[in-house]
Each structure stands twice: as C-alpha cells, then as structure tokens.
Amino acid sequence: MSSRSQVSALSFFVAESFSSGLFSISFSLVSVGVIVTFYCFNLVGAGATSIVMKCLVTLLLTSSCIASSSAPDSPNKAAAAPRTLKYLLEPPVYAEVVAPRGENVTLPCILRANPSQYTVKWTKMEVEKVGPENIIIISNGRACKRYGHLGPRASLRKAHVLDASLQLSRLELEDGGRYRCQLIHDLHDESVFISLRIEGVVFPYQSKNGRYRFTYTEAKQACEEQDGRLASQEQLYRAWTEGLDWCNAGWLWDGTVQYPIIVPRPACGLETFSGLRSYGSKDKEHHFDAFCFTSQTSGSVFFLSGSFSFQQAENACRHQGAQLALVGQLYAAWRFRKYDRCDGGWLKDGSVRFPINNPRRRCGGLPAAGVRSLGFPDKAAHLYGAYCYNS
Numbered sequence: 001m002s003s004r005s006q007v008s009a010l011s012f013f014v015a016e017s018f019s020s021g022l023f024s025i026s027f028s029l030v031s032v033g034v035i036v037t038f039y040c041f042n043l044v045g046a047g048a049t050s051i052v053m054k055c056l057v058t059l060l061l062t063s064s065c066i067a068s069s070s071a072p073d074s075p076n077k078a079a080a081a082p083r084t085l086k087y088l089l090e091p092p093v094y095a096e097v098v099a100p101r102g103e104n105v106t107l108p109c110i111l112r113a114n115p116s117q118y119t120v121k122w123t124k125m126e127v128e129k130v131g132p133e134n135i136i137i138i139s140n141g142r143a144c145k146r147y148g149h150l151g152p153r154a155s156l157r158k159a160h161v162l163d164a165s166l167q168l169s170r171l172e173l174e175d176g177g178r179y180r181c182q183l184i185h186d187l188h189d190e191s192v193f194i195s196l197r198i199e200g201v202v203f204p205y206q207s208k209n210g211r212y213r214f215t216y217t218e219a220k221q222a223c224e225e226q227d228g229r230l231a232s233q234e235q236l237y238r239a240w241t242e243g244l245d246w247c248n249a250g251w252l253w254d255g256t257v258q259y260p261i262i263v264p265r266p267a268c269g270l271e272t273f274s275g276l277r278s279y280g281s282k283d284k285e286h287h288f289d290a291f292c293f294t295s296q297t298s299g300s301v302f303f304l305s306g307s308f309s310f311q312q313a314e315n316a317c318r319h320q321g322a323q324l325a326l327v328g329q330l331y332a333a334w335r336f337r338k339y340d341r342c343d344g345g346w347l348k349d350g351s352v353r354f355p356i357n358n359p360r361r362r363c364g365g366l367p368a369a370g371v372r373s374l375g376f377p378d379k380a381a382h383l384y385g386a387y388c389y390n391s
C-alpha cells in the first residue's frame with residue numbers, strides 16, 4: 001500500500017561529542033543544541049533521512065579536584081549529589097563510549113588508589129531484567145572470572161596497576177546500555193557508570209501486507225529478519241533529532257508504540273508539537289508497524305543492473321556468490337558507506353528500494369537523503385535490478 005508517510009530533514013548542530021576514530025566521547029550534560037538551519041520537505045513513500053552535523057563542543061571538564069575536596073564519606077547522603085569516591089575516578093574518563101557493531105571498545109574505570117585487596121565487578125544494568133544482576137566479570141586484581149552472555153567477549157584491559165577498564169570485543173546491537181564498574185574493598189563499595197552506545201541507524205518497517213500488521217512479537221521478529229533489532233526509545237529519539245519524521249506508529253523494544261514528528265500536520269494527529277509521540281505501552285497483541293535499529297555490517301552491498309523478476313534477482317545474486325540484501329543491510333550501507341544508487345532493486349523481503357545520499361532531481365526528485373521505497377511490487381514484474389549482500 002502506498003504509505004502516506006513523510007520524511008523531513010533537519011540540519012542542526014548536535015551537542016554531540018567529539019569523535020576520535022572508532023569511538024567518540026561525550027559528556028552527556030553538555031548541551032549546545034543550536035538550530036542553525038532548518039529546511040523540510042515531504043516525500044511520499046518510505047525512507048528515512050538524516051543529516052548530522054557534528055560540532056566540536058568545548059568540554060568543561062568538571063575538575064575532579066572540586067568533587068574530591070573535603071566532604072567526609074557519608075553513605076547516607078547518597079545518590080543526588082556527586083559523592084566523593086575514595087578509590088575510583090569520578091567523573092570517569094568518558095561518561096559515554098560510542099562505537100558501531102563489530103568494533104572493540106574499552107569502557108574506562110580507573111582506580112585513584114591501589115588498595116591492597118579489592119574486588120572489581122563489572123555489571124550491565126538491564127532495565128527490563130530484575131532479580132539477579134547481569135554480572136560480566138569479577139576480578140580480585142590477580143585473577144578474573146567471566147559470566148553470562150557478555151563474558152566470552154569481555155576482558156580487563158589492565159594497562160597499568162590502576163586500570164580496571166573493561167574491554168568488549170565484536171560489539172553486537174544489543175550491547176548498548178549502561179554499565180557499572182564496582183570496586184569493593186573492606187567495607188567500601190563504590191561504583192561508576194559508563195554508557196555504551198552502539199552507533200547505528202533507525203528505520204521504520206512495515207509488513208508486506210500493509211500498514212499496522214505486526215503484533216509486538218511479529219515486529220521484533222521482522223526487525224531481526226532484516227538484520228536489526230527493535231529500536232529503543234533513546235535510539236528513536238536520536239533518529240528524530242537527526243531528521244526522522246514518520247507518520248506511522250511502530251513498536252519499540254520496551255513495548256511502547258511511538259512515532260517521531262518534526263513537522264506537525266493534521267494527517268499525523270492533532271497535536272501541534274514536534275517530538276516523539278507515544279501511545280504508551282500497548283497490549284502486545286495489538287497491531288502496528290516497527291521501528292528497527294541496525295548498525296554497520298562486516299559485508300558489503302552491491303547492485304546488479306537488469307530487468308529482473310524477484311526470482312531472477314535472487315538467482316543473479318547467488319551467481320555472484322551473494323544473496324539479496326536485507327533492508328537493514330541496505331540502510332547500513334547507506335549510512336555507514338554513503339551508498340548512493342539511483343536504481344530500484346529487489347531486496348530479500350520482496351520490497352524494492354534504493355539508497356540516496358546525494359539527492360538530485362532525476363532520482364525521485366526529493367531533496368532529502370534517505371532510503372526510498374517502492375513498496376512490495378508484484379514479484380513477477382520484470383522491472384528492477386538487484387541489491388545483493390556479500391558477507
């Protein structure tokens with residue numbers, strides 16, 4: 001069905017950190033979100049858009065001297081005010097570490113003093129999981145033990161005697177989240193928290209049977225089948241700041257149903273504000289679209305020209321030792337490799353799409369970058385090329 005979705009782009013300065021190669025660092029409270037230019041447009045069909053401009057943000061590093069002046073340890077004073085930590089560096093070296101799927105990262109945790117005997121425990125804070133903690137690794141300074149599904153990819157960096165930083169290798173989509181480095185010594189028990197953000201792209205996904213056909217479970221599965229994962233609210237919010245404007249509500253990982261609006265318009269509800277619009281947590285048997293999140297892939301996407309039916313396109317890719325690309329793989333190529341191709345091609349789910357990074361009139365006439373969709377045409381139509389994925 002033809003989607004009445006619209007995509008707009010917003011270019012702006014993100015108070016977003018400075019980046020150095022594989023990961024960027026950001027101190028989350030530095031906010032300099034100044035909208036510099038603003039332009040928007042509509043497009044019929046599917047597609048997501050993003051124009052991100054990064055700007056250097058002058059980081060005002062809260063000097064740790066301020067925090068560590070004199071206040072005596074008082075465990076009851078607790079959470080709100082920054083506590084004085086005796087053994088761990090606070091604020092941590094980075095509050096947030098960012099990297100795409102497949103990369104290795106280090107989550108920093110540095111000791112300020114080296115107690116004679118101590119235990120360092122790294123935990124992933126999972127909101128949806130209550131009960132047993134998600135322990136990753138426990139070390140007593142000499143030996144360490146690894147636990148859970150992250151354990152096999154985890155190690156301690158130990159660059160020097162005060163280093164308790166956690167290394168995670170071959171990042172996966174679900175590794176994003178909050179991590180705790182906890183130091184236990186005698187009666188002391190202190191923690192610092194570091195966020196890991198997987199760098200990626202959010203894409204709306206609709207069933208081939210039309211709008212609003214997925215239960216929560218089906219939406220989750222649909223994303224996985226397209227090399228993605230249901231997006232978190234934070235990921236959708238970030239996509240909105242990067243220009244995603246989408247008029248169909250979709251499931252998120254947390255079981256809520258939301259949609260991002262940049263330009264309020266009657267077709268997208270009566271509210272007049274821009275932002276994420278939420279229906280809240282819905283009955284998981286109700287039907288909506290999906291917002292999927294994906295990230296960099298290890299393989300690559302390439303195009304085969306031709307006038308193929310779906311079956312012929314599948315065969316053509318196989319001939320090249322590849323297979324038809326998944327929607328998530330095409331979005332990843334569009335975002336991470338700036339893939340730009342003005343030809344509609346079959347994808348494995350039976351949809352026809354094409355990735356545009358340099359908008360030009362002859363390629364659909366739309367001024368925004370994005371992955372365009374021609375929907376799910378008749379599979380016998382001999383009209384399109386093929387997007388193949390080679391792992």
Ligand SMILES: *[C@@H]1O[C@H](CO)[C@@H](O)[C@H](O)[C@H]1NC(C)=O
Nearest residue numbers: 102103104105153168169170
């Ligand atoms: C990541 O770490 C693994 C081992 O832990 C290593 O084999 C691999 O080469 C590393 N990858 C990168 C990109 O550094």
